[in-house]
Amino acid sequence: MLKAFHKMLSAVGPQALPVYVNFKLALKVEPLYSKGANAPFWFKGWLTLKVIEALRKTLEEIDGIDLPDSFPKKEFIERTLVKIEAGTTDGAETEQFSIPFLQQTIDEILDRNNINRCVLLIDDAAHAFSEKQQEDFFDFFRAVKSKSISPKAAVYPGITSHSPSFQVGHDAEQIDVWVKPSGEDYESFMLELAKKRFEGTQINLVDNNEDDIAFLAYCSFGIPRAFLGMLRAIYNSPETYLNSDGSLSKAKVLTLSRSGKEMSHRVYSSLEAKLPSLKSYVENGEFIYRTLLDSIKEFNSGKGRSEQSMQFGIRNPLDPNLEKVISFYQYAGLIMSIGDFSRGENGVFSVYELHIGDLVTDNAIVSRRTKSISLFLEVLRAKKLQIWPRTFSSKILELTKLNGIDFKISLPQCQVCGTERPTPEAHFCPNCGSRLKSSSAYEHLADQDISVLDISPAMKDRIKKNSQIRKVRDILIDSSREQLMSIKYIKKARAVKIVGAAEEYVS
Template identity: 25%
Template sequence: MSEFEERADQLALDIIDTSLVDGEMFRSARRKLLATGAKLLVGPRGTGKTHLMRYTYQHALDKPTAPLVLYASFNRYLNLEPLLKRSPDALKRFHSWVLAKLILSCFQWLEDKGENSAWFAALDPLYDSAKLSGLISLLERGGGDDIYQEFGQFLTVDLVLKAARALASRFSRSRTVFLLDDAALSLSDQYLVSFFEIFRLLKTQYISPKASVYPGTTQYGPTFHASHEAESVPLWLSIEDSEYSQIMGEIAEKRLTKKEVETINRDILEVFKYASFGIPRTFLRLLREYFDSRPGTSQQKINKIIEQQASLIGAEYDSLGLKIRQFSSLVSMGRRLFDKAVIDISAGQSEDTSTRNIVLGIRQDSGQNPLAERMLRFLIEVGMLFPLQAVSHGPNRKYDRYIPHIAFLYQHGAFREGRGSSLKVLPQVMQRPAAKHPVRRDLNSLLGAETVENLHLDLPPCQNCGAERLNDSQRFCHNCGQELVAASLFEECMKLPLEQVPGISKALIQRIQADTNLRTIGHVYASQNASGDLQQANYVGPVRASGIISKVSVMVNEFLS
C-alpha cells in the first residue's frame, strides 16, 4: 500500500492544501479562523485542528484580500516543564519561548511567501531569526541560560504586536490572525496560565488570536475567562451528522491511492468510518492497519483492528491518571461509568431492530457537581464520549446526552444480530431512525450513590518522604518539612520502562535488556546513537532498531501532547 502520514503537523503544505475535506463543519470553522475576534478551536486529538489551521494559513498566504495569517505550534511546551523545578524564573523563560515562536512565525511567513526578510530584521535588533531559533532550541533542551540573559528576557508582547503591524502594513493586509496550534498546555497548569495571559494581550482591534485546545484538560487560569473572552469553535464531526459518511469517504479518497480506494470493500470502508468515531487520524490508522494486516477473513481482521483501537483509546484515557495525578480518581471513576454505559447501551441496541439508540442520557440533577462534570469531560477529552445537546423529558427531567465510542459498542455486541456478525449491520444500524428517547440513567445508577458522593481530587504526596498532603494549599510537608513541588511529567515519561511501549514484543525487550544498557524511554531518548546501541542486541538490525525508536518517539509525543 502507499505510505500516508496520519498527523497533519508532519504533512507538507502542498499536501495539506489538497487533502482537506469540504464539509459544512470544516467550512464554518475556516470562516471562524479568518474572522475577527479571539477563537478557541476545540476538539480531541486527531479531529483535524492542526490540518485546518495549516490549510487556513496556506490559503491566506497568497490571497491579497485575506488577513495576514501567522502560524505557530507549541507542541513541545512540556520540554520546558523541568524548568519549573530548576529555575526560579521558569515562567519568564517560558514567556520568552512563546514570544520567540510568535516573532519567528513572521520570518516563516516571509519565507513561505518568497519575500526577503532583511527589511523586517532591520526594524528591531530583537528581530533576529538566528537568535530566536537558538533561544527556542536551547530552552527546549533544558539550557539557554546565556542566550536568555543576553537576548530572550527582553522579548515582549509589544514586540510581537509591532511585528504583526509591520507585516500587515508592508503587504497591505487590513488585519492579522495568529493561529496558535497545540495551545492546550494541559499538563502544566502554570505554563497554561501564562500562555493564555499572552493570548489575551494579543487580542486587539486589528489582531485576532486563535488557539487549538482540548475539551477536557485545558485550564485557562484565573485571568482568562474562556466563555467571555473567546468564542469556542467545536471541531469534531458527529457520527449522526447527515454528511458524516460522505465526509469520511472524501478523507479516504484524498489520502489513499486510487487503487486502494477501488479495492477496499464498501462495507468494510463504512465500518471503519463509524469505528473511527469522527476522528480523521483514527480513520486513516484503521485503514493503514487493514491494508497491512495478515491474510484472514475480512470479519476477523476488522474485529481484531477494532479491538486494538478500543484498547489504544482506553490506554490513552487511563494514562490521564498518570499525567494529571490530582484527577487520577476521577479518571478511574470515569472509566467505570463509561464501561457501564457501554454495557447498558449495547444490550438495548442489540435487541432493537427498528431504531438506532446509541445515546446515553444522564440526568442533570443526579449528583452532578464540578468533579462529576470534570470526570465526564476527561472522557470527551480522549474521544470516548461525544457530547450532544441536552434534552428535557418533562419537569425536572433534563438529560445531558452523550454517544459512547462506536468501537467499544461494537466490541460489546451492540451491532450484532443473530449468532454471528456481519459487515453490513453497523452501517445499517446507523441508517435507522433515531429512537425517541436516549438510554436514560443517572450517576447513581452508573456508579453507585456512595461513589458519586465521594468523588475527590488526588493530591500528590511529598516527594521526599511520601507523606500524603493534607490539603491543596499546603506548601511544606507536615511530616518532614520538605517544600512540596510538582514532579516533572517530562521526567516521569523518561522513566517509563521500555516494556510499556506498545508494539515491542516481550522477547525483543528481553534481548535488549540482556545485550544493552537500555532500560527506559529516557535511555533511548537521550542516547546519542540510539540505533547503534539497540543493534547491540541479538537479532536487532537497522530496520528493527529504527522501528523501536519510532515507537518510542510516538509514545513520547502522545504522552507529552
C-alpha cells in the first residue's frame, strides 16, 4: 500500500490523488460495541475522520493545492478522533462527518485542482478490526466507492469478515499481492531492497555476500519485514555476523535464517489472544502444521535436490475445520496458497507452499548432516516440478488424532474468575456469581501482561523492576513515553521500539 502511495504521489500529471490510511490501532474504538447500540454510527464517523486526516497529510505533501474552506482543521480532526476513541464525544460533532460529506469534500478538491480521481489505499483494515468492525467497514467501503473515488483495502485469509451486503467479485475484485519467494525476479527485488537498506552505511554487505543474502531472502518467505529484520540484526551486531574480510559467517547466517519463521509463528500464536473464541483452532493447528511439515520431509527423503518439493496438496473438498486452520497459517505468513490443480481421476487438489524457514530448520530439504548455503540455494533455485505429497483431510485429522469435537467455539470468560460462560445469553458466572460483562477484544489484549510482547526477556524484567508498568495498556497510555524513558538504559530509540511492540500486539 505504501509503495503504491509513493509511486502515485510522485507520478507526473494530475491523474490520481492517492490517500494512504492506516487503521493499525482501530481496536481502540472496539469497546464502543460493548457499551451501546450506536457503535456503528460512532465507528463510521471515526472511519470518515481517519480518511480526512490522511487526506490532509497527503495534500500537505503536494505544492499549490487548492483546498475548500469547509475542509476541517487539523487540530479539530485530531481532537474529535481522541474524543470518539475515549467515548466522550457527542453526536453533533460526529454527525457532520458522514460518507456524503467525505465524497463531496474529495470531489470538490478534485474539481478545484483538475485531478481525475482519488484512490483510497486502506491498510490494516481487515487485520486490525474486530469482526463487527469489519462488517461496518465493508459497508463503509461499499458506500464510499464512486465514479471519482476508488477504495482499495488490505484483507487477510481466515480473519476477514465481509458484511452481508458486500460481495467479493461484485463490489470489489480480490487479488493476491503476496510476493512469491521464487525465481530471479524475487531475488533481484529482495537484493535491491537489501542494497537500499545499507546505502550510506559503512557495510558493503550485499556485493560481498550475494548468495548469503539471497538465502536469507528465501527464508523470509516473501515477507519483506522479516527479511529487513534479519538485515537489521546484521547491521546492529556486525561483529557477530561478519568475518574479518567482510564476508558473512555461514554458521551465523544459518542461525539467523530461523528468525523469519519465528516471527511468523509468533503472529500465529498471538491469534489465541486476538480470537479467544477460536482458541481451539489455534491450539490444534500446531499439530496439523507439524503433520504437514513431516509429510514434505518424508516425501523429499532420498530424492535428488532437483526433485525436492516445498509444497503439499490436499484433495478437495477440504474439511471446514482444516480449511480454517490453514487460513490462519496463511494470515500468519507460514503457508502460501499456490492454487488448485487437477489430477484427473484422483481429483482436484488445493496446493500450498510451507514456510521455507521451517523447511530449512527441520531438514525437510537438503536432508544431510553437513548442510551448506550453496546446497540450500540449489534446491530453492531449482525449477519447481508439479510433484508434491498428496493427502486428504481425513488422513491429516487421523494422524493428528483430531475430530470435529476438538474444534469448538469458546465463549467469553468471566472477567473475575476466568470461567467460560455456559451460554452466550448468560448474565451471571456459574462459578463465582459475578455479573458477566460484554467482552471487548481490545480491552482483553490491553489487559495482558507485558510478557506477551515481542521484546527481550531482559527488557521485560528491567521494565517491571524499575517502573509500575505491568500490562500492555500501561505502555499504550504512556503517550509521552516518560515512564519508559525514566528506566535505566531505555531512551528514545528503545522506548519507540517497546511502544511499537505494544501497538503491534493490540493491532
